[in-house]
Amino acid sequence: MAKESMNVSEWLRKVADGADEDFLREAVRMMAQGLMELEVSDMTGAAYGQRSPERTNYRNGYRDRTWDTQAGAVELKIPKLREGSYMPSLLEARRRIDKAMLAVIQEAYVKGVSTRKVDDIVKALGMTGISKSSVSRMCVELDEVVTSFLSRPLLSPCPYLWLDATYHKVREGGHVISMATVIAIGVTETGEREILGCAVGPSEDGAFWTEFLRTLVRRGLKGVRLAISDAHEGLKGAIAKVLTGASWQRCRVHFMRNALSLVPKGAQDMVAAAIRTIFAQPEKTLAHKQLERVTDGLGERFPRVSELLTAAAEDILAYAAFPREHWRKIYSTNPLERLNKEIKRRTQVVGIFPNRTSLLRLTGALLLEQHDEWAIARRYLSLESMRKLNEPEEYELPAELMVAVG
Numbered sequence: 001m002a003k004e005s006m007n008v009s010e011w012l013r014k015v016a017d018g019a020d021e022d023f024l025r026e027a028v029r030m031m032a033q034g035l036m037e038l039e040v041s042d043m044t045g046a047a048y049g050q051r052s053p054e055r056t057n058y059r060n061g062y063r064d065r066t067w068d069t070q071a072g073a074v075e076l077k078i079p080k081l082r083e084g085s086y087m088p089s090l091l092e093a094r095r096r097i098d099k100a101m102l103a104v105i106q107e108a109y110v111k112g113v114s115t116r117k118v119d120d121i122v123k124a125l126g127m128t129g130i131s132k133s134s135v136s137r138m139c140v141e142l143d144e145v146v147t148s149f150l151s152r153p154l155l156s157p158c159p160y161l162w163l164d165a166t167y168h169k170v171r172e173g174g175h176v177i178s179m180a181t182v183i184a185i186g187v188t189e190t191g192e193r194e195i196l197g198c199a200v201g202p203s204e205d206g207a208f209w210t211e212f213l214r215t216l217v218r219r220g221l222k223g224v225r226l227a228i229s230d231a232h233e234g235l236k237g238a239i240a241k242v243l244t245g246a247s248w249q250r251c252r253v254h255f256m257r258n259a260l261s262l263v264p265k266g267a268q269d270m271v272a273a274a275i276r277t278i279f280a281q282p283e284k285t286l287a288h289k290q291l292e293r294v295t296d297g298l299g300e301r302f303p304r305v306s307e308l309l310t311a312a313a314e315d316i317l318a319y320a321a322f323p324r325e326h327w328r329k330i331y332s333t334n335p336l337e338r339l340n341k342e343i344k345r346r347t348q349v350v351g352i353f354p355n356r357t358s359l360l361r362l363t364g365a366l367l368l369e370q371h372d373e374w375a376i377a378r379r380y381l382s383l384e385s386m387r388k389l390n391e392p393e394e395y396e397l398p399a400e401l402m403v404a405v406g
Contacts, residue, residue, distance in 0.1 A: 057081050206235075284320035
């Protein structure tokens with residue numbers, strides 16, 4: 001970095017003399033790279049390669065990112081951190097503007113706002129005006145980017161797969177209907193999270209889920225050991241049909257809601273506490289024994305809850321066959337629920353989408369942004385714990401501890 005910093009003034013002088021336009025892009029790249037290096041040095045407490053007792057973090061390589069500037073497209077190498085994530089300040093503002101721009105254009109489409117009105121709204125956001133042709137061009141460009149992202153080859157095996165759906169209002173055939181948006185996220189063998197796919201359809205039926213999963217498999221999805229979802233019948237059937245050999249984890253949070261809906265309100269706290277004791281067990285065998293005790297205890301007063309627990313025993317405890325370090329993150333669809341909540345917050349700006357394409361465009365752009373953030377964040381599951389997936393004997397507690405617990 002020192003050599004590059006010393007050459008900045010020389011390149012800027014050549015640009016001023018009109019020597020070569022490429023020098024301007026290179027100067028912008030170097031100044032941006034220098035700014036990022038300074039920011040990361042402040043975050044880690046030490047400069048690159050420096051030994052310091054004040055160091056609080058370490059670098060972990062770089063990721064490539066194209067940055068569109070007035071000087072043209074600039075290729076940046078964004079530093080990655082061993083712990084936590086880093087987003088350059090020079091990209092943060094642009095990213096917020098892109099979100100606002102996209103939301104404005106989508107809302108204009110839905111509400112039939114005139115091009116002139118769109119122009120006024122965009123200017124109110126502090127940006128330059130936008131023409132009808134610019135709107136169309138931006139949408140085409142977004143569609144290309146989103147389509148490329150959602151159809152990319154899936155290269156890494158994903159032992160864990162989360163599946164869920166959320167609904168949005170879409171205008172189709174002269175009517176406004178509720179359209180299902182299904183999303184899949186996974187964790188690779190090295191513990192990183194990825195957005196795997198997204199699709200939009202008229203309903204969450206078995207045929208739709210089956211085709212969605214088959215599309216993921218055709219793109220390269222493999223190595224799924226556990227699929228986590230709610231108990232939607234169509235989705236359950238699709239998982240069994242397409243992901244042969246994978247276990248299914250019924251979302252613990254959804255199951256609890258289902259169980260408590262069978263109990264009078266005054267007794268819900270007691271029943272919930274009893275069911276939680278099942279999930280508090282430190283080992284699979286003990287969890288199943290506790291489930292039997294809870295089932296017997298609830299059988300007389302709440303027979304429907306007891307029947308539900310008995311029928312769902314294997315499904316709600318599937319997570320216990322995997323490393324303990326993973327349990328809290330694989331026994332529910334909470335990771336995907338949080339993502340869906342964020343998507344809902346953004347799509348509420350639009351209200352009713354004019355067609356499926358516009359819904360997939362906005363949702364896909366948001367998912368792409370989240371995917372990029374995960375790419376520079378710390379691993380979702382540690383590399384050491386992921387290795388235990390191939391060492392099943394390490395899932396069990398030591399014999400002496402099991403005696404103590406028993």
